[in-house]
Amino acid sequence: MKKGKVTTELGAWLKAATRAQQEELCLKTDTAMPYLRLLSNAYRENPKVRLALSLIHEANKISSEHNALTEKHMPYLTLMGLATPTRRGLTWTPADGYIGEVNDQ
Numbered sequence: 001m002k003k004g005k006v007t008t009e010l011g012a013w014l015k016a017a018t019r020a021q022q023e024e025l026c027l028k029t030d031t032a033m034p035y036l037r038l039l040s041n042a043y044r045e046n047p048k049v050r051l052a053l054s055l056i057h058e059a060n061k062i063s064s065e066h067n068a069l070t071e072k073h074m075p076y077l078t079l080m081g082l083a084t085p086t087r088r089g090l091t092w093t094p095a096d097g098y099i100g101e102v103n104d105q
Helices: 009-016 019-029 033-040 049-069
Strands: 090-093 098-101
Touching (some): 009 049, 019 049
């Protein structure tokens, strides 16, 4: 099976964040960066609700602070964006609002 690129909100957030912002998110949510990467690449299914809410709250707080200070926009996380199917052939695309096939690019 060919591995495809799965785009998630968390992945977009991690890509836009600096190393310091990523570490701040890990520290404030009491989770490890390898686990966040697994979630962002859809190798792990939905995090527990408490962790998901904590990730959304802290990431959006970091995004708000960043967006207020610079012109480079950081994305915000949503609960639906964290509820991403794993690499079983489907991915949820927030912009399109539907479940489609994994991009093989």
